[in-house]
Amino acid sequence: MKLPARVRVSRPPLPLAPALAQAAARLCPQAPAELTAAALAIAGGSVIGAQLHWDGGEAQSIEPAWRGRGIEEALAEILNPPVNQSI
16 A cells, blocks of 8 residues: 555554654544554654554544545554455
8 A cells, every 4th residue: 555655554562652642542532542453653753543452442543634645544454454365
């Protein structure tokens, strides 16, 4: 998937570092602090998107200016990679 040049999507280790946890909480305030998985989109040193999973739920949020550029799909794909089906 082609993302804007300055956007990086990654799956950071848990628990999230304090600055990343704060940014994720800003984007997905309904998510608890105890996550089971997280994917973050970063542009210019700022977290612009997050997909967070926890026991019993998940949430995704992208900064409005960055929506519709493939970031939503990239975040979902990094946490739920497509199953490679070979026949």
